[in-house]
Amino acid sequence: MEKDILELLENDSRISAGQIADMLGKGVEEVEECISKLEKDNVICAYSTLINWDNTEREYVTALIEVKVTPQRDQGFDKIAQRIQNFEEVKAVYLMSGAYDLTVIMEGKNIKEISSFISAKLSTLDSVLSTATHFVLKKYKDHGVILEQEKKGDERMIVSP
């Protein structure tokens, strides 16, 4: 049941426990209990909303930064990742296999803000060896959702055998 609940919430975080219960054929209390447990265990970390900011007036830039670092004795990459993740501008940090070590995704008001973050805060960290920054030009699909999709009606006939 946990997996079903998680799938439903991942798809629509506003769905109520009652609706989930009906869909899974379970009791509401049982579902509520399960959700609380998942929250407590940090399986459910947050309930967020996917927003296409491009359709608003807000000015923003998203950058993906490839970071090469020196892993530290006993702590590997975790220590440096923790230092980076605490910056509020940073939206995501992943440890990567391949040509570089960390992917840092960050958002800023404009290119200048991002470049100053990189030169002043990121590159100056002791174990950071180098960075390569890529700016996002357009988002087509995010979190499994196609952002600019025509809302199409039901093409089916009203009644069919």
Next chain:
Amino acid sequence: MTEKKSFIAEKIQALPYSGIRKFFDIANEIEGVISLGVGEPDFDTPWAVKERAIYTLEKCRTVYTSNAGLLELRKEISKYLKRKINCDYSYNNQIIVTVGASEGIDIALRAVLNPGDEVLIPEPSFVSYKPCIIMAGGIPVVITTKVEDNFRLTPEEILEKITDKTKALILPYPNNPTGAIMEREDLEKIAEVLRERDIVVISDEIYSELTYGNKRHVSIAEIDGMYEKTIVLNGFSKSFAMTGWRLGYAAAPADIISAMIKIHQYIIMCAPTVSQYSAIEALKSCNESIDKMRKEYDRRRRVMLKGFRDMGLECFEPLGAFYQFPSISVTGMSSDEFCEKLLYEEKVAVVPGSALGECGEGFIRCSYAYSIKDINIALEKIERFVKNHKK
């Protein structure tokens, strides 16, 4: 001058239009209708399949295929049937690709019926069987399945209707419109009756991928002694959300398939080529899409069943397809009356059970091939309607 004579054949004149078609004409006139009336998935065809269709067009593969269908597709169908119902069908001479399972029904009947042969059809069921039997020169003999038996077919009911003219039995499970399924033990029981008799079973398994509550679909062809006398019909419409691609297939003993190909080659030539190439992709890479759709249907199924029971309509729990078949007896209305009034008063379209066999009278067919949101809106309206019209 003599009175103008109709050019239409008497046999065709005598055939009624489908009750669903009549109802469609009414529903189509009204604006803003919320429908639970369709018999096709609301999901999109998986993108991998559409991509393959585009590629097929780019490669100019827009010519006829062999009558039986593309070899590669028949190979995939053969593997699929082995995987799903554990039956061996040779792609060489035991499989034919058809224009939907609908064509399969037609040519299977034409291949086996002599004039005057009787064909048993459990009802309520899909609208095409009876007319296809008549057009093939046979005589339909209806078996009424009952809600007390969960709309399953029993050996006693078959025995009651068997005569020495009985040539075939249509086995429409998972069932449209009731959502009933036949489990292995149910099939074993009817096989007892059929095994020793010269009766062909035409098993319409178009909803085979849509069974719920951990019930895997079982084909009668899997049951001892039945493979030799069964024609399995299936297709891509429901399992892969490909209704408009018009693609199905039949698998059966070689002599029957050979006869079906004979008919198919003269009336159809071959199933649509682009659809055939795309279907290869569906069988090869879209199993996960099926699982996803089944899971989603299952959730809707529970929501709808609870909805009907909460509003006081008796509804047996369907374990297959994507329909529910609640009884409307608490309103005292006929199916037609209920559906028409519901349409005018609440703008909700559902299908009168009577359109799917006389014994469907007193029931309505509601499809859950709709989003949960739409289902909930429709349920609310139906609930209000039932409340206003309770006897």
